[in-house]
Amino acid sequence: GAGVSQTPSNKVTEKGKYVELRCDPISGHTALYWYRQSLGQGPEFLIYFQGTGAADDSGLPNDRFFAVRPEGSVSTLKIQRTERGDSAVYLCASSQVGSGEQYFGPGTRLTVT
Amino acid sequence: AQSVTQLGSHVSVSEGALVLLRCNYSSSVPPYLFWYVQYPNQGLQLLLKYTTGATLVKGINGFEAEFKKSETSFHLTKPSAHMSDAAEYFCAVKIGGSEKLVFGKGTKLTVNP
Numbered sequence: 001g002a003g004v005s006q007t008p009s010n011k012v013t014e015k016g017k018y019v020e021l022r023c024d025p026i027s028g029h030t031a032l033y034w035y036r037q038s039l040g041q042g043p044e045f046l047i048y049f050q051g052t053g054a055a056d057d058s059g060l061p062n063d064r065f066f067a068v069r070p071e072g073s074v075s076t077l078k079i080q081r082t083e084r085g086d087s088a089v090y091l092c093a094s095s096q097v098g099s100g101e102q103y104f105g106p107g108t109r110l111t112v113t
Numbered sequence: 114a115q116s117v118t119q120l121g122s123h124v125s126v127s128e129g130a131l132v133l134l135r136c137n138y139s140s141s142v143p144p145y146l147f148w149y150v151q152y153p154n155q156g157l158q159l160l161l162k163y164t165t166g167a168t169l170v171k172g173i174n175g176f177e178a179e180f181k182k183s184e185t186s187f188h189l190t191k192p193s194a195h196m197s198d199a200a201e202y203f204c205a206v207k208i209g210g211s212e213k214l215v216f217g218k219g220t221k222l223t224v225n226p
Contacts, residue, residue, distance in 0.1 A: 033213065045214065048213055056212065091156065101159055106155055
């Protein structure tokens with residue numbers, strides 16, 4: 001079956017602009033996660049959804065970052081007033097809660113100029 | 114807070130040689146432990162996981178890892194390296210009731226002919 005998909009694969013934006021990154025999880029997976037991977041680092045947790053609600057958003061760095069999952073499937077990560085430090089690969093993962101296995105998408109590479 | 118340490122940001126082996134990638138974690142409660150592999154410009158792929166039970170875990174592509182509680186380690190091994198094993202490897206931990214993964218900084222494996 002289809003894996004986790006993310007769009008766009010690459011996004012270049014100017015400092016101060018607003019961006020949206022989309023994630024389509026594996027069908028039937030109730031849990032969805034966003035991570036951010038900076039150059040030379042491992043992925044860092046941003047937010048976790050169980051169904052439609054954010055169960056843990058402790059990793060969001062500040063209030064410029066927001067994510068939604070209105071119908072419990074597709075999720076959008078929204079970044080306002082982008083800064084050069086936001087440049088990274090944003091990874092999405094999904095899983096069945098309790099399985100312990102998160103399946104990752106290919107990521108969106110965000111570059112803020 | 115839990116953390117993951119991967120010793121050696123770069124490891125180089127010859128084709129056919131033993132692969133040993135080191136991972137140590139800090140946690141006051143029994144963790145779930147994972148190894149992921151990331152090929153260039155691709156998402157993370159789960160290699161293997163430890164949750165409970167047998168401490169020696171076998172994964173895909175001939176990799177295995179052993180959970181050693183006394184050493185708080187979960188080192189990844191493969192008896193004979195193949196050129197196709199060249200990639201970046203990430204160790205991750207999931208603690209208790211939290212669903213998020215905490216990743217190490219990664220080890221880039223180079224396989225020389």
